[in-house]
Amino acid sequence: MLAPARIVLQQASLTNAALGHENLGPLSEAHGFISARPPIVDLPPPFDAWTEAAAALPELCDTLRLRRALDALPRLEPSPERLPDRYLMRAASVIGLLVQAYYNIETIPPAREPAALVDAWRTLAWRLDRPRWTMSTNDFVFHNWRLVDPGDPDPMRVENLRLLTSV
Incomplete structure (x- = not known):
């Protein structure tokens, strides 16, 4: 079973990847709240x-x-x-x-x-x-x-x- 925080991180990463932008807010395990791309x-x-x-x-x-x-x-x-x-x-x-x-x-x-x-x-x-x-x-x-x-x-x-x- 995944922790709720892990689920949110995964959903944010998948959503941003599907949209092709981070307009809903950047969020990732690797970069926190900073955009994954410059x-x-x-x-x-x-x-x-x-x-x-x-x-x-x-x-x-x-x-x-x-x-x-x-x-x-x-x-x-x-x-x-x-x-x-x-x-x-x-x-x-x-x-x-x-x-x-x-x-x-x-x-x-x-x-x-x-x-x-x-x-x-x-x-x-x-x-x-x-x-x-x-x-x-x-x-x-x-x-x-x-x-x-x-x-x-x-x-x-x-x-x-x-x-x-x-x-």
């Missing part, structure tokens, strides 16, 4: 505008040009027809971090919400079956890393991990 880095066009903005976050925050830059982003609709499921976790991570930075980097609260980002975030939340305006631990930790040396014989060590998107 998270997707880039989003396909035109959604790559989001990852480009995320890559620029440290500079935009340092120079306090963040809101201007994010207000200039195009309005993009991450519908199922335009953004495949396998990109949802990266998109949610990027949008969540961009919106959090928009609200929290400058000391004066914004006069309005960044409509292009918030509308996209609502759609992503709907597609991931989350409450709207939710940035989860999956978004800023478990799906926000990259391997420094993918060829390392034991790559999943803290020393070999870096943040994908840093604020």
Whole structure:
């Protein structure tokens, strides 16, 4: 007889393998709550505008040009027809971090919400079956890393991990 925890681990692994993504949450014996595969880095066009903005976050925050830059982003609709499921976790991570930075980097609260980002975030939340305006631990930790040396014989060590998107 299998322990209940073992059954949950097996079901999670089988479900994620069948779906071809970990949008329901990563869970495995080997990696815990960290994705078994490195998270997707880039989003396909035109959604790559989001990852480009995320890559620029440290500079935009340092120079306090963040809101201007994010207000200039195009309005993009991450519908199922335009953004495949396998990109949802990266998109949610990027949008969540961009919106959090928009609200929290400058000391004066914004006069309005960044409509292009918030509308996209609502759609992503709907597609991931989350409450709207939710940035989860999956978004800023478990799906926000990259391997420094993918060829390392034991790559999943803290020393070999870096943040994908840093604020």
